[in-house]
Amino acid sequence: MAFDEAGMAITIDAEDHPADIAHALSEIDPGEAWKLLCALPVEVQAEVFGYIEPELQEETIEHMTRPQLTALITEMKADDRADVFNRLSEEQQEMLLPALAHVERENIRKLSSYEEATAGAIMTSDYATLRADMTAKDAIAQLRREAPDKETIYRTYVLKDDRELIGTVRLTDLILAPPSRKVADLMDDDPVYAFVDDDQESVARTIAKYDILAVPVVDAQHHLLGIVTHDDAMDALEEEATEDFLRLGAHGEITESVRTAGIITLYRARIVWLVLLVFGNLLSGFGIAYFEDTIAAHIALIFFLPLLIASGGNAGSQAATLMVRALATGDVRSRDWGRMLGREFLVAGALGITMALAVSGIGVFRGGPDIALVVASSMIIIVLVGSLIGMSLPFILSRFNMDPATASAPLVTSIADATGVVIYFSIASVVLFT
Amino acid sequence: MAFDEAGMAITIDAEDHPADIAHALSEIDPGEAWKLLCALPVEVQAEVFGYIEPELQEETIEHMTRPQLTALITEMKADDRADVFNRLSEEQQEMLLPALAHVERENIRKLSSYEEATAGAIMTSDYATLRADMTAKDAIAQLRREAPDKETIYRTYVLKDDRELIGTVRLTDLILAPPSRKVADLMDDDPVYAFVDDDQESVARTIAKYDILAVPVVDAQHHLLGIVTHDDAMDALEEEATEDFLRLGAHGEITESVRTAGIITLYRARIVWLVLLVFGNLLSGFGIAYFEDTIAAHIALIFFLPLLIASGGNAGSQAATLMVRALATGDVRSRDWGRMLGREFLVAGALGITMALAVSGIGVFRGGPDIALVVASSMIIIVLVGSLIGMSLPFILSRFNMDPATASAPLVTSIADATGVVIYFSIASVVLFT
Structure with missing residues (x-):
C-alpha cells in the first residue's frame, strides 16, 4: 500500500481513467508508484504511462526490470513510445532496441529523428x-x-x-x-x-x-x-504559451513542473538574465553619475526619479506584452511594424499627456513650477520613448529570427530606465540652468 | 470586385475552406466583404461567418438586410448562432426572434442565458x-x-x-x-x-x-x-492565455485584434494601470526623500540605486511570472504556498549571493570598500525580499479570489522598488554613519 504526502492510502483501479491514475501516482514516490502500476494489465500500464510527466517517467523507469520496460514500451502508442525512447539513456536504448519487434524499431527510429518542436517531433x-x-x-x-x-x-x-x-x-x-x-x-x-x-x-x-x-x-x-x-x-x-510567458518575466525555460523542479534548475533558469540585466542597469547608473552636479544642485529632482523611469518602463512593458502576444498568435506580422508604430505613437502620446497631468500637481507641491515643468515634460517624452522601444523590440527580435518574447518586461524596463535617466536630467539641465 | 490594402483584387471560391475565406474577407472593408459573401450559397455563408472575428461580424451584420440576416443565422451552428445573437443590439434581437423557428428560438434562449466564460457559455x-x-x-x-x-x-x-x-x-x-x-x-x-x-x-x-x-x-x-x-x-x-499574458504587462483586457483595435480602446486598456502605478512609485520617491541627507553626504550611493532596485524588481518579476503560470495551468494550487515559499527562499538566496558577487567589484571600484559592503549586502536582501514578494503576490491575490495574473511585472517591480530604496539606504545609514 502506498501513501501520499498527507498519509492517505492511495488505491488505484484499472477502471479509472488513465489520466486520473497517472495524476494519483504522481503524488507518491516513483518506486511505490511503479509497484501499484505493476499490478495492472500491461495495456493499462502503457496508457497510464503516456499520461505521466516526462521527469517522473524517467524516475519510474529506473524501478523497472528490462522485460517490464520492454513490455510497457511495446504496448504504448507510437508517438508516446518515441517520446519515452528519446529520454532513455544510450545504454537503455541499446538494451531495449533488440527486444522490440522490427516494425516498432523502425517506427521509433523514424519518429525520434526529427528536430524538437517541429511537426515531425x-x-x-x-x-x-x-x-x-x-x-x-x-x-x-x-x-x-x-x-x-x-x-x-x-x-x-x-x-x-x-x-x-x-x-x-x-x-x-x-x-x-x-x-x-x-x-x-x-x-x-x-x-x-x-x-x-x-x-x-x-x-x-x-x-x-x-x-x-x-x-x-x-x-x-x-x-x-x-x-x-x-x-x-x-x-x-x-x-x-508557457515558454513565452516565462520568457516575458526574463525567465529561462523550465520544461518540468514548478512543483517538482529542483532548486538548481530554478536557479539556472533565472540567474543568466538577472546578471545580464545588471549590466543594463549599470547604464542608468552611469547616466546618473554623468548628471551628479545637476542632482547635487537640485536634490529635489531625485524624488521624481523612480516615478519617471518606472513609468517609461511600465508603458514599455505594456506595449511589448501586447506585441509579443500578437506576434505569437499571428494577429500581427513583422511587416505590420510601420502601421503599429504610427498607432503606438498616438496611444503613447495620449498616455504620456495624461500621466504628465497626474504628476504636475505633485511637481508644483514638492519643487515649485520649474520642477513641475521639468517633471511633466519629461513624463511625456519618457512614456512615449519607452512605449516605442517596448513596442519595437519584439519586431526587431523577430526580424533577426529571435523569439519576440525575449523582449521581456525586465529587459524593456532596463532599457527604458537608462533612456529615462538621460531624458529627465537632460531636460532638467536645460530648464533649470538656463 | 473588392481590393485589399495592397490593391490586389480578392476573389473567393465556395470550394475554399471557410476559415480561409473568412481570413481573406477580414482584410477588406466589411461592406465589400458582405457583397462577396452574398454571392455564395447560404450554407457556405453561415460556415464562413462562424470563422469571422466577433468585431468584424458586428460590422458585417450592419450591411445585411433582415431576411439576409435571418437566413444566415438559421443556417449557423447552434453555438455560433448563440454567440452572434448575444452580440446583436436589443432591437436587432427583437426583430430577429419572431423570424426564427421555434426550436432555434428555444436553443438561442438556452445557450445565451449562461454566464460568460462558463461551460454553459x-x-x-x-x-x-x-x-x-x-x-x-x-x-x-x-x-x-x-x-x-x-x-x-x-x-x-x-x-x-x-x-x-x-x-x-x-x-x-x-x-x-x-x-x-x-x-x-x-x-x-x-x-x-x-x-x-x-x-x-x-x-x-x-x-x-x-x-x-x-x-x-x-x-x-x-x-x-x-x-x-x-x-x-x-x-x-x-x-x-492571452488575457493572463496581457495582464502580466499591466495591460487591461483587449478582446479584439490588436491590428484593428481603436486608439481609444488601447488607451483605456493601459491608462488605469499606468496611473495606479504612479502612486506606487511615489512611495519610492518618499523613501528617497527620507534619506536625502544620507544621499547628499554620499552622492556615490546614487550610482547603484537603479541597479539595486531594478534587480529586486527583476527577481520579483521572474518569481511572479513563474507562479502566475503555474497557478493558471493548475501545476501549483494555493495551498502549496508554504512549500513554494521555502524553495523560493533557497533559490532567491543563491541568486542574491551571485548578484552580490557580481556587483561588489564595481562597488569597490566606484566607492571603496565601505560602499562595496553596503551594495553587496543590500543586493542579497533586496533580491531575496523582491523574490519573496513576487512569488507570494499571486497566491495572496488568488486567496482573495482575484486573478493571480494581476500580479503583473510592473506591479511587482513598483513594490520591490520602494522596498529596495528603504533597504538600500537603511543599510547605508547604518554602515556609513556608525
Whole structure:
C-alpha cells in the first residue's frame, strides 16, 4: 500500500481513467508508484504511462526490470513510445532496441529523428489509410480490421501507391454513403496538411484555425509521414504559451513542473538574465553619475526619479506584452511594424499627456513650477520613448529570427530606465540652468 | 470586385475552406466583404461567418438586410448562432426572434442565458443522443439519419428518458460491435463531464487532460444540457492565455485584434494601470526623500540605486511570472504556498549571493570598500525580499479570489522598488554613519 504526502492510502483501479491514475501516482514516490502500476494489465500500464510527466517517467523507469520496460514500451502508442525512447539513456536504448519487434524499431527510429518542436517531433504513425479506388463498404471493412490499433480513424488518409497524399475522407461520410460508392468520390481532394519541418506552434494553429481533429504531415514530395492529433497540438500550444510567458518575466525555460523542479534548475533558469540585466542597469547608473552636479544642485529632482523611469518602463512593458502576444498568435506580422508604430505613437502620446497631468500637481507641491515643468515634460517624452522601444523590440527580435518574447518586461524596463535617466536630467539641465 | 490594402483584387471560391475565406474577407472593408459573401450559397455563408472575428461580424451584420440576416443565422451552428445573437443590439434581437423557428428560438434562449466564460457559455446543442436499450444496428441507423446536423457524432451520449446522462459511446465501438449488441454493453458508464457553471478554462483543461473530443455539460441533477467541443475549448484556452499574458504587462483586457483595435480602446486598456502605478512609485520617491541627507553626504550611493532596485524588481518579476503560470495551468494550487515559499527562499538566496558577487567589484571600484559592503549586502536582501514578494503576490491575490495574473511585472517591480530604496539606504545609514 502506498501513501501520499498527507498519509492517505492511495488505491488505484484499472477502471479509472488513465489520466486520473497517472495524476494519483504522481503524488507518491516513483518506486511505490511503479509497484501499484505493476499490478495492472500491461495495456493499462502503457496508457497510464503516456499520461505521466516526462521527469517522473524517467524516475519510474529506473524501478523497472528490462522485460517490464520492454513490455510497457511495446504496448504504448507510437508517438508516446518515441517520446519515452528519446529520454532513455544510450545504454537503455541499446538494451531495449533488440527486444522490440522490427516494425516498432523502425517506427521509433523514424519518429525520434526529427528536430524538437517541429511537426515531425510531435506526429504519430497511428493513422489509417485507404486507396481512392476502394468502395465505401470495403473501406469500412478495412477500418474495422485496423481500427483498434489506430489513434484516430474518424478521418482517414487516401494515398497513392507511392504514399502521396491525395485526399482525406471522414468516417461519417463513409458510413452515410451508398456501400458501392468509391472513396475517390467521397474524399476531400484538397486537404489541409503540414510539412514535417514546420514549427509545432504553426501546426497547432492550423488545427485550431480549421477546427480539425488531426493534420496530416508530409514531406516535400507530399508523401504522408504521420499525423499530428488535436490533443498533441493543444499540448504544444500550451507549452509555447508557457515558454513565452516565462520568457516575458526574463525567465529561462523550465520544461518540468514548478512543483517538482529542483532548486538548481530554478536557479539556472533565472540567474543568466538577472546578471545580464545588471549590466543594463549599470547604464542608468552611469547616466546618473554623468548628471551628479545637476542632482547635487537640485536634490529635489531625485524624488521624481523612480516615478519617471518606472513609468517609461511600465508603458514599455505594456506595449511589448501586447506585441509579443500578437506576434505569437499571428494577429500581427513583422511587416505590420510601420502601421503599429504610427498607432503606438498616438496611444503613447495620449498616455504620456495624461500621466504628465497626474504628476504636475505633485511637481508644483514638492519643487515649485520649474520642477513641475521639468517633471511633466519629461513624463511625456519618457512614456512615449519607452512605449516605442517596448513596442519595437519584439519586431526587431523577430526580424533577426529571435523569439519576440525575449523582449521581456525586465529587459524593456532596463532599457527604458537608462533612456529615462538621460531624458529627465537632460531636460532638467536645460530648464533649470538656463 | 473588392481590393485589399495592397490593391490586389480578392476573389473567393465556395470550394475554399471557410476559415480561409473568412481570413481573406477580414482584410477588406466589411461592406465589400458582405457583397462577396452574398454571392455564395447560404450554407457556405453561415460556415464562413462562424470563422469571422466577433468585431468584424458586428460590422458585417450592419450591411445585411433582415431576411439576409435571418437566413444566415438559421443556417449557423447552434453555438455560433448563440454567440452572434448575444452580440446583436436589443432591437436587432427583437426583430430577429419572431423570424426564427421555434426550436432555434428555444436553443438561442438556452445557450445565451449562461454566464460568460462558463461551460454553459461555450457549449453547443449539436450533439447526438442514444438510449441504452438500443442495439448497435439501430443506433447506427439513428446516427445516419441525424448525423448531418450534428457537430460531432464520434462520441454520442446515452440518456435516460429524463435526459440524465448515463454513459457515452464511441462511434468506432458501435461500428465494430455485432449489430445486435446493446448500447448499454458498449458504452462507458463512468464518463467525464463538466457542470454548466464550471469555468471555461477548467473545462478546457479537462478536455486536454483526458485527450477527448468533447466533454458533456450537465446540471446538478446530471441532466445533459450540451457539449463543449475540443475546438471551442482550444479557443477558450488561447483566450485565457492571452488575457493572463496581457495582464502580466499591466495591460487591461483587449478582446479584439490588436491590428484593428481603436486608439481609444488601447488607451483605456493601459491608462488605469499606468496611473495606479504612479502612486506606487511615489512611495519610492518618499523613501528617497527620507534619506536625502544620507544621499547628499554620499552622492556615490546614487550610482547603484537603479541597479539595486531594478534587480529586486527583476527577481520579483521572474518569481511572479513563474507562479502566475503555474497557478493558471493548475501545476501549483494555493495551498502549496508554504512549500513554494521555502524553495523560493533557497533559490532567491543563491541568486542574491551571485548578484552580490557580481556587483561588489564595481562597488569597490566606484566607492571603496565601505560602499562595496553596503551594495553587496543590500543586493542579497533586496533580491531575496523582491523574490519573496513576487512569488507570494499571486497566491495572496488568488486567496482573495482575484486573478493571480494581476500580479503583473510592473506591479511587482513598483513594490520591490520602494522596498529596495528603504533597504538600500537603511543599510547605508547604518554602515556609513556608525
